[in-house]
Amino acid sequence: MFPILVLTLLFCSGGSTTPVRKIATPHGPISYYRDWGKFDTLGFITREGLKWRYNINSTDGIPWEVDFNQAIDSPLVTKIRDTIRLNHKLPYQRAKMRMVRRGDRVRISRHCDPEEGQVGTTAILILSRPSDKNDYGELLFFSHGDVVATIHTSLYSLVSFPCSLWHQWQYPAVRTQVGLIFLEVVFGENGEWRPDYGSVNKRQPPFPFQEMKSDFNHPLPNLPSAPLFSLDLENHLWVVDGLFPHEVLDGLVKHFLDSDYIYQEGDDGGDNVVFMTPQPLYQLARTPIWRRMAWVMKKLTGRSHWYPYDVSNNLNRAWDHTRIHPDCFGRDEYTLLIYLNKEYQPGDLGGTVWYRHEDGKEIIGSVMNKYGRMAVFHCEIPHSARPPHARLGGPRHTFAVKVAQTMADAVIRGFSESPVRAEGFDYEADNYNGHGPLESALEMFLRGKIITSYGGDPTYLEREFEKSALKHDETYKEEFRKELRELGATDFKKMEGISGKKDEL
Numbered sequence: 001m002f003p004i005l006v007l008t009l010l011f012c013s014g015g016s017t018t019p020v021r022k023i024a025t026p027h028g029p030i031s032y033y034r035d036w037g038k039f040d041t042l043g044f045i046t047r048e049g050l051k052w053r054y055n056i057n058s059t060d061g062i063p064w065e066v067d068f069n070q071a072i073d074s075p076l077v078t079k080i081r082d083t084i085r086l087n088h089k090l091p092y093q094r095a096k097m098r099m100v101r102r103g104d105r106v107r108i109s110r111h112c113d114p115e116e117g118q119v120g121t122t123a124i125l126i127l128s129r130p131s132d133k134n135d136y137g138e139l140l141f142f143s144h145g146d147v148v149a150t151i152h153t154s155l156y157s158l159v160s161f162p163c164s165l166w167h168q169w170q171y172p173a174v175r176t177q178v179g180l181i182f183l184e185v186v187f188g189e190n191g192e193w194r195p196d197y198g199s200v201n202k203r204q205p206p207f208p209f210q211e212m213k214s215d216f217n218h219p220l221p222n223l224p225s226a227p228l229f230s231l232d233l234e235n236h237l238w239v240v241d242g243l244f245p246h247e248v249l250d251g252l253v254k255h256f257l258d259s260d261y262i263y264q265e266g267d268d269g270g271d272n273v274v275f276m277t278p279q280p281l282y283q284l285a286r287t288p289i290w291r292r293m294a295w296v297m298k299k300l301t302g303r304s305h306w307y308p309y310d311v312s313n314n315l316n317r318a319w320d321h322t323r324i325h326p327d328c329f330g331r332d333e334y335t336l337l338i339y340l341n342k343e344y345q346p347g348d349l350g351g352t353v354w355y356r357h358e359d360g361k362e363i364i365g366s367v368m369n370k371y372g373r374m375a376v377f378h379c380e381i382p383h384s385a386r387p388p389h390a391r392l393g394g395p396r397h398t399f400a401v402k403v404a405q406t407m408a409d410a411v412i413r414g415f416s417e418s419p420v421r422a423e424g425f426d427y428e429a430d431n432y433n434g435h436g437p438l439e440s441a442l443e444m445f446l447r448g449k450i451i452t453s454y455g456g457d458p459t460y461l462e463r464e465f466e467k468s469a470l471k472h473d474e475t476y477k478e479e480f481r482k483e484l485r486e487l488g489a490t491d492f493k494k495m496e497g498i499s500g501k502k503d504e505l
Contacts, residue, residue, distance in 0.1 A: 017033070017036075017082070017083045018033075019031040019032055019033050020032060020033065020034045021034075021151075023141075023148075023149045025141060025143055025148050025149060025161075025162075025165060026143050026144075026148075027114075027143065027161075027162045027164050027165045028161070028162035028164075028165070029161070029162075030141060030149055030151065030159065030160070030161040030165070031084065031159070031160045031161070032151055032157065032158075032159050033083065033157060033158040033159075033160075034154055034157050035154075035156055035157065036083070036125065036156055036157055036158035037076075037079075037125075037156055037158075050066045050097060050263070051066065051204075051260030051261065051262065052064050052065065052066055052099070052260065052261045052262070052263055052275070053065055053066065053067070053260065053261070054257060054261060054275075054315065054395070056257070056394070059107070059109050060106060060107050060108075060109035060168070060169075061104060061105045061106045061107040061109075062098055062099070062100055062104060062106055062169070063104065064098065064101070064179070064261075064263070064275075065096045065097065065098045065099070066096065066097035066098075067096060068095035068096055068097055068183065069093075069094060069095055069096075071095055072093045072095055072185075076125075076183075077095060077185055080123050080125065080158065080185060081187070083158065083160075084121060084123055084160040086121060086187050086189075087189075090120075090187050090188060090189055091188055091189070091190075091193065092120065092186070092187070092188025092193035093186065093187055093188065094185070094186045094188075095183065095184070095185045095186075096183075096184050097127075097181065097182070097183055097184075098181070098182055098183075098184050099179040099180065099181045099182075099263070100137070100169045100171050100172065100179065100180045100182075101171065101172065101177075101179040101180070101274075101317075101319070102171055102172045102173065102174050102176060102319045103171065103174070103317060103318060103319030103390070104169075104171045105393060106168055106169045106170075106171055107168065108142060108166050108167070108168045109166070109167070109168070110163065110164055110165060110166045110167065111163040111164075111186045112163035112164050112186070112188065112193075113164065114164045116192060117190060117192060118163070118164070118188060118190070118192070118193060119162075119163075119164070119188070119189045119190040120162075120163040120164075120186060120187050120188040120189045120190075121160055121161070121162060121163055121186075121187045121189070122160065122161055122162070122163045122165075122184065122185070122186050122187075123158065123159070123160045123184075123185045123186075123187070124139070124153075124158070124159045124160075124182050124183070124184050124185075125156075125157075125158050125182060125183040125185075126153045126154065126155055126156060126157050126158075126180070126181075126182050127155075127156070127181045127182060127183060128155070128178070128179065128180070128181040129153060129154075129155055129172075129178070129180045129181070130172045130173065130176040130178045130180065131155075131178075132173075132176070134173060135172050135173045135175075135176045135178075136170045136171065136172050136173045137153055137169070137170060137171075137172050137180045138150050138151060138152050138153060138169075138170045139151045139159060139167060139168075139169055139170075140167060140168050140169075140170065141161065141165055141166065141167045142165075142166040142167065142168070143165070143166065153180070153182070163186055163187075163188070174319065177265065177274065177320075177321060178265055179263070179265070204259060204260050205255055205258050205259065206280075206283060207255065207279055207280060207283035207284055207286075207287065208251045208252065208254075208255050208287070209248065209251065209287040209288060209289060210283055210286045210287055212287065212288050214288070215288050215291065215292070216244065216245055216248060216288050216292075217245075218244065218245040218248075220243075220292070220295070221240060221241060221242040221243055223238075223240060223296065223299050223300065224238050224239065224240070228365055228367070229354070229364050229365040231356065231364065231378075231381055235378040235380055235381050236300075236377065236378055237354060237365060237367075237375065237376065237377035237378070237381065238300055238375070238376045239367055239373060239374070239375055239376075240296055240373070240374045240375075240376065241370065241372065241373050241374075242372065243292055243293075243296065243372065243374055244289065244292065244338075244372050246342075246371070246372065248289065249338075249340060249342070249371060249372045250342070252289075252313075252338075252399060253340050253342070253397060256277060256313040256315075256340070256397060256399070259277040259279070259313065260277060261275045261276065261277045261315065262275070262276055262277070262278065263275060264276070270323065270325055271314075271322055271323055271325045271384070271385065272320075272321060272322050272323040273314045273315075273316060273320075273322060273385065274315075274316075274320055275314070275315040275316075275395075276312045276313065276314050276315065277312060277313045277315070278311065278312050279311040279312060279313070280311070281308045281309060281310075281311045281410070284308055284311050284401070285307070285308065290308065293308075293336055293401065293403075294306055296336075296374070296376065297334065297336075297376070297403065300376060301334070303405065305405060305406045305407070306334070306403045306404070306405060306406075307403060307404060307406060307407040307409070307410040308401045308402065308403050308404075308410060309402055309403065309404050309409070309410035309413040310400070310401070310402035310413070311400075311401050311402075312399075312400050313340075313397060313398070313399050313400075314385065314397075314398050314400055315395045315396070315397060316350070316385055316387050316388070316395060316396040316398075317387060317388070317395045317396070318387045318388050318389065318390040318392065319387070319390075320387050321387075322384050322385040322386070322387065323384060324358055324360050324382050324383070325358070325382060325383070325384070326358070326379060326380050326381060326382050326383075327379035327380075327402055328379035328380060328402075329380065330380075331379060331380075331404075332378075332405060333378075333379040333402065333403060333404050333405065333409075333413075334376060334377065334378055334379060334402075334403050335375075335376075335377055335379055335400060335401070335402050335403075336374055336375070336376050336400070336401045336402075336403065337352065337374065337375040337376075337377075337398055337399070337400050337401075338372065338373070338374045338398065338399040338400075338401075339351075339369045339370055339371060339372070339373045339374075339375075339397075339398055340371070340372075340397040340398060340399055341369055341371060341394075341396060341397055342371045343392075343394075344369045344370065344371065344388070344392075346368065347389070348369065348388060348389045348392060349369070349386055349387065349388050349389045350369040350386055350387065350388035350389070350396040351366055351367050351368045351369045351386050352366065352367050352369075352375060352383055352384070352385055352386060352398075353365075353366045353383060353384050353386060354366065354377065354381050354382065354383045355381075355382040355383065355384075356382075357382060358382045360382075369388070369396065379402065385398065
């Protein structure tokens with residue numbers, strides 16, 4: 001139901017229903033409506049909004065899309081039909097939110113084939129775009145191997161044209177990080193129409209390997225005897241190779257390609273990773289993947305109560321602009337970073353660089369992107385992801401897991417992060433038991449949805465709950481306190497999955 005809600009809320013008021021420009025082509029007219037409507041889109045297309053899918057099989061080379069087929073009958077799509085004067089009862093209709101970003105390998109394409117009897121109309125509504133006149137983003141139309149028309153796609157403009165007309169987007173200028181985001185609706189009037197596959201109607205898959213109770217049939221690696229480098233006595237970086245078999249790494253890559261991504265339009269701080277897919281940390285914690293990570297953390301740090309609180313796949317492309325940043329301030333925590341590009345060879349770039357200070361004047365170490373390699377580093381060390389080589393075309397995938405010293409610290413840390421990350425405690429439940437995502441995350445955690453440990457102190461989370469800004473009535477609070485007392489602290493060894501033997505999980 002989410003796409004319908006978005007399209008209903010997005011539409012505020014309509015502008016002109018008469019095209020300001022009409023261009024004749026051999027396939028039929030192109031109609032251009034400037035200032036067609038006014039919308040409030042920022043919250044929906046950025047961090048708190050849409051869940052994007054990376055479609056590597058798109059015919060036009062545009063990889064990012066959101067399935068909006070459920071919104072075909074929304075007021076917004078109905079108004080588009082009315083504007084371009086189409087019958088409401090058409091045999092084929094498809095709607096997607098799509099995004100073109102700098103460096104996308106866009107190709108000439110069309111949405112229907114007249115030789116198969118397909119006749120219809122494509123409508124494109126621009127919802128976000130770079131604002132400067134030199135940022136490109138125009139839409140080109142072709143016939144007989146040459147350009148027959150070019151449209152400057154201004155914000156909130158609507159373009160309609162025959163679906164058989166070949167067209168291509170000019171991706172935004174390299175200097176801009178803002179994506180060109182548009183709603184694309186195809187109305188099929190006649191002919192046999194093939195289903196549009198891609199990312200349509202897929203659900204967020206569960207994290208893989210949750211059903212495995214035993215460890216992978218793969219030997220544990222020899223861990224490094226010393227850090228790759230150290231900033232001081234406590235801030236270290238280690239590199240571990242061979243921790244996971246290739247079939248496990250392949251399963252992670254497939255899972256992330258099938259997952260939802262959040263789009264962040266380059267804020268003023270942080271890592272400037274534009275696409276990330278938060279994962280349910282409690283699902284990771286059920287897998288041999290986490291048990292091996294916990295084993296590594298125990299061996300390297302001498303401490304055994306680590307637990308993940310921020311779990312995500314980060315996607316970077318050659319044209320992205322990542323920034324130097326630490327993962328925390330004033331906390332004794334670590335980040336585990338697994339590289340997931342099987343095809344990478346020396347010279348393909350896409351590694352990570354660490355710095356002595358955030359000013360970036362002194363590099364103290366770097367790690368090459370190698371399939372399955374895991375970098376383990378203290379969260380206060382400034383670092384920056386590096387984009388892959390432009391000739392590769394595809395994105396750089398890294399599985400990032402931030403860990404706190406105890407389960408209690410982890411849940412509080414996740415709870416204090418953004419609502420999007422808090423939802424990671426149960427990605428499927430945006431609203432649990434009538435509460436919002438922040439309340440849901442903490443409540444589901446405390447109700448035993450995750451195997452929990454409260455730092456050896458059953459009252460720890462109760463105190464944190466009392467200090468939090470959550471607003472509940474007194475009856476609910478008392479029930480919550482009672483459940484906390486009943487749950488108590490669980491066995492640390494059970495939580496960790498560590499047997500205590502030297503080389504076994």
